Amino acid sequence: MSAAPTLNPAPAAPDAQAPLLVADDLSRHYRVSRGLFQPQATVRALNGVSFTLQRGRTLGVVGESGCGKSTLARALTLVEAPTAGRLQIAGTEVTTADAARRRWLRTQVQMVFQNPYGSLNPRKRIAQMLDEPLKLNTPLTAAERQERVLRMLETVGLRAEHAQRYPHMFSGGQRQRIAIARALMLSPPLLVADEPTSALDVSVQAQILNLLRDLQRERQLGYVFISHNLGVIEHLADEVMVMYLGRVVERAPKAALFARPLHPYSQVLWAAVPRLDGARRVVAPAADLTPPSALRSEPPSPLNLPPGCAFHQRCPLADARCRAELPALRPAGAAGQWVACHRVEEG
Numbered sequence: 001m002s003a004a005p006t007l008n009p010a011p012a013a014p015d016a017q018a019p020l021l022v023a024d025d026l027s028r029h030y031r032v033s034r035g036l037f038q039p040q041a042t043v044r045a046l047n048g049v050s051f052t053l054q055r056g057r058t059l060g061v062v063g064e065s066g067c068g069k070s071t072l073a074r075a076l077t078l079v080e081a082p083t084a085g086r087l088q089i090a091g092t093e094v095t096t097a098d099a100a101r102r103r104w105l106r107t108q109v110q111m112v113f114q115n116p117y118g119s120l121n122p123r124k125r126i127a128q129m130l131d132e133p134l135k136l137n138t139p140l141t142a143a144e145r146q147e148r149v150l151r152m153l154e155t156v157g158l159r160a161e162h163a164q165r166y167p168h169m170f171s172g173g174q175r176q177r178i179a180i181a182r183a184l185m186l187s188p189p190l191l192v193a194d195e196p197t198s199a200l201d202v203s204v205q206a207q208i209l210n211l212l213r214d215l216q217r218e219r220q221l222g223y224v225f226i227s228h229n230l231g232v233i234e235h236l237a238d239e240v241m242v243m244y245l246g247r248v249v250e251r252a253p254k255a256a257l258f259a260r261p262l263h264p265y266s267q268v269l270w271a272a273v274p275r276l277d278g279a280r281r282v283v284a285p286a287a288d289l290t291p292p293s294a295l296r297s298e299p300p301s302p303l304n305l306p307p308g309c310a311f312h313q314r315c316p317l318a319d320a321r322c323r324a325e326l327p328a329l330r331p332a333g334a335a336g337q338w339v340a341c342h343r344v345e346e347g
């Protein structure tokens with residue numbers, strides 16, 4: 001696959017050997033008003049998240065509603081600047097990048113959203129939508145661009161005659177194919193997908209997941225893949241990160257985590273997944289994590305996090321140390337498995 005010639009050239013010395021994505025202690029806090037005459041409060045939506053993603057690999061991100069998954073996605077796609085921490089994409093520092101470098105970085109990472117109905121402009125024909133990124137970022141001629149648009153439609157399983165249609169003329173699955181096509185027009189090495197199949201019919205979900213997997217193999221794409229559905233994560237991820245109230249509580253190679261989740265919160269999530277055979281699990285609605293039935297209580301408010309481990313109020317194993325001291329993420333269990341839990345550390 002040839003990369004699109006670009007008006008936003010790579011920084012002088014992009015490091016081809018560098019990991020695709022490095023997040024280092026990334027945080028995003030929001031100042032919110034609690035009401036008239038009340039002091040502002042801080043929502044710690046993302047709180048010191050670190051990980052590395054290599055080209056061609058998939059990091060799955062799971063956790064309950066409100067744990068900060070979409071906030072992470074917005075930080076990774078440069079939609080919102082992190083409040084603290086560092087981010088590198090393709091060896092280039094995001095947080096200190098000047099305007100020219102940021103323009104280049106924006107061609108390196110694209111987002112695929114949950115709702116293919118809301119993410120496509122209803123007034124634009126598909127051809128126009130796919131052409132726009134090329135027009136803005138490359139010196140290609142109109143004929144060359146059109147050729148690329150048609151080739152991309154074919155790549156995502158659509159046909160040339162679809163180019164002149166409007167989004168409302170497509171099914172949900174086809175719209176998600178269009179959204180994926182648009183995301184790939186500039187050949188970014190990194191896609192961030194935020195629940196890309198959860199709005200789709202069960203029968204269509206597997207087709208889109210298979211398309212994403214094929215595209216990854218052909219193009220060595222790196223994915224950050226957010227999902228409530230552990231079956232979907234099992235299908236696609238190489239490594240999995242479990243988030244709880246803005247923090248990573250466990251991170252591990254997929255096989256290790258699915259064989260033996262170690263954090264008490266991960267254990268609750270995994271216990272909620274019925275044991276189905278691999279093929280059916282992918283689309284089984286029963287594998288949806290919300291709400292985890294074993295957790296009867298609500299999580300604490302991100303406006304008012306408890307001291308110590310944020311999970312301690314819901315944790316059957318919590319002791320005095322858990323109530324007082326924030327556990328650090330440290331190696332435990334299988335190779336590459338990291339857990340933030342005092343009790344796991346103690347065996």
Ligand SMILES: Nc1ncnc2c1ncn2[C@@H]1O[C@H](COP(=O)(O)OP(=O)(O)OP(=O)(O)O)[C@@H](O)[C@H]1O
Pocket residue numbers: 030031032043044045063064065066067068069070071072302
């Ligand atoms: N712009 C904002 N202003 C204030 N608070 C916000 C903002 N965006 C997100 N939050 C809060 O940050 C926390 C994390 O939200 P986020 O949308 O990242 O969660 P999520 O894991 O994506 O949840 P879901 O699974 O429901 O999509 C939540 O408490 C949310 O209310």
Ligand SMILES: [Mg+2]
Pocket residue numbers: 069070071194
């Ligand atoms: Mg979200």
